[in-house]
Amino acid sequence: MADSPSHPFLQGLSKHRGAPPTVVVIFGASGDLCARKLIPAIYNLGADGLLPAEFSLIGFARKPIPDDEFRKLAHAGITEFSRRAPTPEVWDRLAPNVTYVSGGYDEKAAFDRLAEKITGIEKKLGREVQTVFYVSTPPNVFSSILVNLGSSGLASKYLGQPHQSKVIVEKPFGKDLETAKALNKTINSVFAEPQVYRIDHYLGKETVQDLLVQRFSNSIFEPLWNRDFIDNVQITVAEEVGVGTRGGYYEQSGATRDMIQNHTMQLLALTAMEPPSSLDAEAIRDEKVKVLKAIQPLTVGPHGDVARAQYSAGLMGGKPVKGYLEEEGINPQSGTETYSAIRLAINNWRWQGVPFYLRSGKRMARRVSEIAINYKRPPGTLFAGEGAKFDLAANTLAFQIQPDEGLSLVFNTKIPGLETRTQPVKMSFRYAATFGSNTAEAYERLILDCMIGDGTLFIRGDETEASWKIYTPVIDYWRSVGRAGMDSYAAGSWGPPNSDALLAQRKRRWREP
Ligand code: NDP
Numbered sequence: 283m284a285d286s287p288s289h290p291f292l293q294g295l296s297k298h299r300g301a302p303p304t305v306v307v308i309f310g311a312s313g314d315l316c317a318r319k320l321i322p323a324i325y326n327l328g329a330d331g332l333l334p335a336e337f338s339l340i341g342f343a344r345k346p347i348p349d350d351e352f353r354k355l356a357h358a359g360i361t362e363f364s365r366r367a368p369t370p371e372v373w374d375r376l377a378p379n380v381t382y383v384s385g386g387y388d389e390k391a392a393f394d395r396l397a398e399k400i401t402g403i404e405k406k407l408g409r410e411v412q413t414v415f416y417v418s419t420p421p422n423v424f425s426s427i428l429v430n431l432g433s434s435g436l437a438s439k440y441l442g443q444p445h446q447s448k449v450i451v452e453k454p455f456g457k458d459l460e461t462a463k464a465l466n467k468t469i470n471s472v473f474a475e476p477q478v479y480r481i482d483h484y485l486g487k488e489t490v491q492d493l494l495v496q497r498f499s500n501s502i503f504e505p506l507w508n509r510d511f512i513d514n515v516q517i518t519v520a521e522e523v524g525v526g527t528r529g530g531y532y533e534q535s536g537a538t539r540d541m542i543q544n545h546t547m548q549l550l551a552l553t554a555m556e557p558p559s560s561l562d563a564e565a566i567r568d569e570k571v572k573v574l575k576a577i578q579p580l581t582v583g584p585h586g587d588v589a590r591a592q593y594s595a596g597l598m599g600g601k602p603v604k605g606y607l608e609e610e611g612i613n614p615q616s617g618t619e620t621y622s623a624i625r626l627a628i629n630n631w632r633w634q635g636v637p638f639y640l641r642s643g644k645r646m647a648r649r650v651s652e653i654a655i656n657y658k659r660p661p662g663t664l665f666a667g668e669g670a671k672f673d674l675a676a677n678t679l680a681f682q683i684q685p686d687e688g689l690s691l692v693f694n695t696k697i698p699g700l701e702t703r704t705q706p707v708k709m710s711f712r713y714a715a716t717f718g719s720n721t722a723e724a725y726e727r728l729i730l731d732c733m734i735g736d737g738t739l740f741i742r743g744d745e746t747e748a749s750w751k752i753y754t755p756v757i758d759y760w761r762s763v764g765r766a767g768m769d770s771y772a773a774g775s776w777g778p779p780n781s782d783a784l785l786a787q788r789k790r791r792w793r794e795p
């Protein structure tokens with residue numbers, strides 16, 4: 283194997299923002315997320331020279347898997363899902379440090395074996411290493427894992443030092459306010475808050491981070507970022523995929539828990555927050571929490587602030603697909619929504635009177651996530667002469683989170699000719715055109731940030747609770763009324779009529795991204 287000088291990791295050096303020697307332990311290592319996202323992310327960090335020179339990966343799950351077999355699974359995951367194909371140059375360096383521990387999540391002896399293994403790595407290296415625990419199991423075992431990390435002494439290892447143990451906790455973070463509080467309590471009985479990294483992978487997306495840069499590094503946006511100029515904000519996270527094989531999970535979740543309460547609310551918080559006093563994690567998280575706490579409680583019931591629906595059979599890319607109620611593992615009488623639309627009011631100086639509309643659905647016309655800032659309509663009087671349009675289009679600034687990441691501005695211009703006629707046109711910036719398209723995946727950024735102890739792109743305990751406080755009454759209400767008020771939309775469409783009605787109540791319409 284020839285080491286390339288362009289890869290410090292391969293030379294046994296550590297370039298990057300100072301990640302100390304690290305062991306990453308993935309709980310649930312036999313699972314889907316590990317193979318599809320986590321191991322490919324770690325591989326790409328290695329390929330980019332961003333892993334510390336002394337790096338080890340330990341998979342932990344109940345299924346007995348020999349080390350060699352786990353390495354093969356890891357390699358297969360990288361081959362199938364990584365943004366780069368594995369090269370021997372990187373893989374041969376990583377593979378010897380990839381091992382597996384089999385055991386129950388509630389089995390203290392298994393955690394003792396894990397602790398011994400980590401101590402063995404330290405002895406071999408002749409130095410202390412930090413451990414990052416990645417909890418990537420279904421949520422019913424989160425607590426057992428956390429408790430065992432506490433009782434085995436792994437959680438408190440090197441506490442208070444930069445290389446103290448850290449824990450990444452996957453979603454869903456509770457299923458309502460009460461369960462989120464209970465989970466926070468369990469976590470904080472074992473780990474100090476600075477050790478805890480609650481993940482929302484949307485925060486690791488390049489464009490989501492760029493939202494802060496766009497807002498606070500350009501003087502043209504911020505002066506107009508308020509109720510004096512903005513009419514409404516629309517946040518859309520639309521997916522083409524249906525529920526697939528995840529029926530068991532999804533039936534207990536639905537779009538509001540799965541997407542709205544976490545991903546779209548994080549987008550809202552970054553869009554609506556005040557400028558933080560610094561880029562320090564706590565300063566940013568303080569501002570996000572302030573916005574979440576300023577949101578007015580939602581009104582449920584007919585003509586309230588919420589709409590829900592399920593997809594019915596339709597066409598995706600010209601091919602027929604089943605409706606939600608016909609999908610595998612779904613109760614034919616299910617009351618679980620695959621689409622959710624919400625109208626939020628933020629009661630603060632900046633946003634008073636500006637509705638924020640959020641929507642997310644599966645099996646929609648197109649996979650697209652965007653934040654659209656819709657400005658107030660300009661007065662049309664000046665161009666009200668013969669041949670002119672009275673109804674000037676409103677300006678829209680749209681951040682396209684994915685795919686085809688970018689930013690566009692819609693503004694009015696004169697149609698060339700002797701008459702004065704106006705037409706809205708779009709000016710676009712696309713990341714791929716300027717910077718190329720092989721950007722890092724969210725999990726790469728987030729795992730690296732945790733290794734270097736930067737919690738900015740993770741969610742603090744009080745943020746999760748502030749968000750659940752908004753949605754728990756909605757979820758409770760829907761549960762209490764069964765299928766009442768459940769609308770439907772054809773797979774491949776832009777959503778149900780009740781969602782359009784939610785905006786029409788205030789004389790607005792969804793923008794088609
Ligand atoms: P899996 O269902 O694949 O489970 C991961 C592993 O956990 C399994 O391989 C299994 O390992 C163990 N496990 C599964 N069910 C149970 C159970 N009932 N009790 C105890 N152990 C169990 O999950 P994913 O990998 O899909 O997801 C992991 C976490 O990441 C979840 O919290 C999920 O919500 C979250 N997530 C997943 C995403 C994805 O795309 N998959 C996206 C975003 C978040 P073993 O039996 O060997 O112990």
Ligand code: BG6
Pocket residue numbers: 453483521523540
């Ligand atoms: C996950 C949800 O959190 O996000 C899934 O559980 C959803 O249901 C996924 O499909 C969407 O993520 P992305 O990055 O593909 O937009």
